Amino acid sequence: MLKINALKCEIEGQPILKGLNLEIKPGEVHAIMGPNGSGKSTLASVLAGREEFEVTGGDVDFLGKDLLDMAPEIRSREGLFLAFQYPVEIPGVSNINFMKASVKEMRAHRGLDPLTAKEFLQLIKEKSALVELDGRLTNRSVNEGFSGGEKKRNEIFQMAMLDPKFAILDETDSGLDIDALKVVANGVNAMRSPERSFLVITHYQRLLDYIVPDFVHVLYQGKIVKTGGKELALELEAKGYDWIKQEVESTGISA
Amino acid sequence: MESVVKEISKKEGFLKSLESEKATVASDLLSAQGHKELLNHNFPTTALEDWKYTRTSRINKLQFNIEEEVQPFQNQAIPDLDCVRLVFVNGVYDDKQSSKITEQAGVVLSTLRQAVNAGQPAVQSHLGSLSIGKSDFFNAINASYNQDGLFLHVSKNVKSDKPIEVVFVSAANQTISNPRNLILLEEGAEAHVILRIESQDCDESLVNGVSECFVASNASLQIDKLQLDSERTFQIFTEEIAQEKDSRFAIRTFIHTADWVRNNLNIQLNGINAETSLSGAYILEGKQHVDNHTVVDHKVPHCVSRELYKGLIDDNSTAVFNGKVFVREDAQKTEAYQSNANILLSDDATINSKPELEIYADDVKCSHGSTTGQFDGDAVFYLKSRGLDTRSAYKLLTTAFIGEVVQEVNSIPLKTYITRKMNLGAVYLDLE
Numbered sequence: 001m002l003k004i005n006a007l008k009c010e011i012e013g014q015p016i017l018k019g020l021n022l023e024i025k026p027g028e029v030h031a032i033m034g035p036n037g038s039g040k041s042t043l044a045s046v047l048a049g050r051e052e053f054e055v056t057g058g059d060v061d062f063l064g065k066d067l068l069d070m071a072p073e074i075r076s077r078e079g080l081f082l083a084f085q086y087p088v089e090i091p092g093v094s095n096i097n098f099m100k101a102s103v104k105e106m107r108a109h110r111g112l113d114p115l116t117a118k119e120f121l122q123l124i125k126e127k128s129a130l131v132e133l134d135g136r137l138t139n140r141s142v143n144e145g146f147s148g149g150e151k152k153r154n155e156i157f158q159m160a161m162l163d164p165k166f167a168i169l170d171e172t173d174s175g176l177d178i179d180a181l182k183v184v185a186n187g188v189n190a191m192r193s194p195e196r197s198f199l200v201i202t203h204y205q206r207l208l209d210y211i212v213p214d215f216v217h218v219l220y221q222g223k224i225v226k227t228g229g230k231e232l233a234l235e236l237e238a239k240g241y242d243w244i245k246q247e248v249e250s251t252g253i254s255a
Numbered sequence: 256m257e258s259v260v261k262e263i264s265k266k267e268g269f270l271k272s273l274e275s276e277k278a279t280v281a282s283d284l285l286s287a288q289g290h291k292e293l294l295n296h297n298f299p300t301t302a303l304e305d306w307k308y309t310r311t312s313r314i315n316k317l318q319f320n321i322e323e324e325v326q327p328f329q330n331q332a333i334p335d336l337d338c339v340r341l342v343f344v345n346g347v348y349d350d351k352q353s354s355k356i357t358e359q360a361g362v363v364l365s366t367l368r369q370a371v372n373a374g375q376p377a378v379q380s381h382l383g384s385l386s387i388g389k390s391d392f393f394n395a396i397n398a399s400y401n402q403d404g405l406f407l408h409v410s411k412n413v414k415s416d417k418p419i420e421v422v423f424v425s426a427a428n429q430t431i432s433n434p435r436n437l438i439l440l441e442e443g444a445e446a447h448v449i450l451r452i453e454s455q456d457c458d459e460s461l462v463n464g465v466s467e468c469f470v471a472s473n474a475s476l477q478i479d480k481l482q483l484d485s486e487r488t489f490q491i492f493t494e495e496i497a498q499e500k501d502s503r504f505a506i507r508t509f510i511h512t513a514d515w516v517r518n519n520l521n522i523q524l525n526g527i528n529a530e531t532s533l534s535g536a537y538i539l540e541g542k543q544h545v546d547n548h549t550v551v552d553h554k555v556p557h558c559v560s561r562e563l564y565k566g567l568i569d570d571n572s573t574a575v576f577n578g579k580v581f582v583r584e585d586a587q588k589t590e591a592y593q594s595n596a597n598i599l600l601s602d603d604a605t606i607n608s609k610p611e612l613e614i615y616a617d618d619v620k621c622s623h624g625s626t627t628g629q630f631d632g633d634a635v636f637y638l639k640s641r642g643l644d645t646r647s648a649y650k651l652l653t654t655a656f657i658g659e660v661v662q663e664v665n666s667i668p669l670k671t672y673i674t675r676k677m678n679l680g681a682v683y684l685d686l687e
Binding site: 049072 | 641642655
């Protein structure tokens with residue numbers, strides 16, 4: 001599905017990712033944890049195609065194609081989805097029209113006919129129910145005046161609408177109370193399938209109680225320094241990151 | 256001294272080219288008043304505060320003709336719009352392209368010339384009364400050479416049953432037309448007027464229009480002013496509005512593919528509890544220049560004025576917004592809101608936005624905001640990350656930005672027309 005090979009990137013001359021390797025196979029859920037400033041959100045941004053980050057080395061293969069060579073919209077049409085850490089408010093563009101434009105692009109890219117108005121409304125209804133998104137929110141301007149929880153649910157709603165092959169959740173759990181977290185996690189779990197993979201970036205082990213990962217990676221100083229199963233997340237929760245930092249420094253893994 | 260001599264010669268040069276034209280006018284009286292008024296004005300230049308950001312030298316260099324006969328040409332109607340149409344070509348009424356006017360009790364609808372010839376009392380009592388004495392150069396030129404236009408008089412408590420579309424088309428090179436509209440709504444009357452000012456197959460023509468509108472107590476007037484096909488022309492168009500108590504007035508101006516436009520809106524709020532709404536949207540490219548000047552004069556208490564102008568400015572184009580609001584000493588409890596928002600799409604695009612509030616009353620709510628920026632990069636990336644390319648993302652954001660003004664139009668065929676002409680996404684229309 002996704003193969004990241006020795007990825008290096010920098011912003012304003014400051015190196016952030018320093019040779020990151022990661023392979024995600026179809027159907028797998030990978031979680032990335034790590035202390036602040038380790039490069040977690042940068043990884044999400046680079047994969048989605050944000051231009052502020054300059055890739056200085058390595059490559060990323062996405063379903064047999066060179067991901068880094070694609071414009072952000074092409075990555076999206078090819079099946080990559082990023083649930084934003086900070087979803088953007090777009091006054092004047094209604095959620096429903098945004099999704100209409102977006103779904104149309106996706107279907108055209110896949111050689112499918114546009115949905116009829118009726119089919120589209122049916123899809124909206126079905127997918128908003130999945131994340132318990134209030135029908136009124138679909139008619140409002142994108143994210144404008146939404147609460148933090150509503151914004152995050154809106155991200156998962158969009159993910160469900162666009163039916164990606166690979167989704168990155170960038171701290172989707174931050175700032176959510178437990179009930180909202182459950183709703184978001186249920187939405188994600190409902191979409192888990194042998195053909196779809198997820199990369200879940202989080203600060204908190206709590207999310208992984210609800211979205212159970214196949215692998216947990218620790219990102220530190222721009223590299224993955226440790227990989228384990230879901231029990232690694234519990235260990236991090238209990239012991240913090242200092243032991244990892246010490247381990248890295250003593251073995252000299254860091255660049 | 257030298258500059259004064261220059262200005263006089265500019266004025267004389269301009270007038271000379273007109274005086275050689277033996278054109279008839281709709282009202283000789285207004286014409287005489289206009290000529291008298293012209294003695295007080297010079298040809299405006301950027302030395303005048305009111306013309307600081309709008310150069311007139313291109314107009315001054317030209318020699319204009321005044322047309323007396325209709326040129327044969329075909330104007331396209333707005334699809335699906337059920338309205339009464341009056342078409343003026345180079346300022347001359349074209350009855351072939353205009354609607355056959357069906358009589359409605361309580362409504363006098365004709366051309367200004369017909370109204371003058373018929374001795375309509377409202378012409379005598381009102382024509383020129385909002386402009387003479389306080390006009391500027393071009394306003395006085397319009398009075399001097401007043402050609403023709405809409406005459407509408409709606410009696411007490413009558414609603415003019417269809418929108419009235421008045422089309423002014425320039426269809427010959429280097430002509431000047433001086434359209435003149437007179438609209439009177441008696442107490443409790445209602446009307447919706449669409450002014451379409453356009454050009455067709457012509458070069459370097461000047462349209463210099465003036466509308467005078469009297470909105471009596473509890474009456475309601477709406478105007479949609481469309482300047483959507485106006486390449487290679489100069490347009491100066493002024494609306495003078497007098498509102499009495501409890502009246503409502505709204506004007507929405509849409510400008511796209513217009514080379515050079517100067518609009519003046521002068522609103523007098525003479526009676527308490529009157530409401531006025533001025534909105535406009537402009538999308539400029541190339542070397543286009545668009546100047547919207549508004550004056551709202553709150554003379555009495557409890558009136559509300561709202562202004563919303565939004566524009567997208569690309570390439571080397573320039574927009575000017577000048578919004579003056581007076582709140583007189585007696586005008587307590589005034590609410591006056593003004594907003595001008597601009598998005599610059601190129602490094603060479605320019606906006607001169609100037610709110611001017613003069614407030615002499617102390618118990619009022621007034622606000623003004625002027626913003627200039629680019630499209631939000633985060634929003635563009637967000638849209639791209641959902642599969643939209645740059646063009647679609649910009650179109651969606653443009654539609655959202657300009658759509659706020661288009662939404663105010665109260666007719667779906669008109670909204671559709673504006674959307675198409677301004678090349679906006681139709682997305683927000685299908686929610687209706």
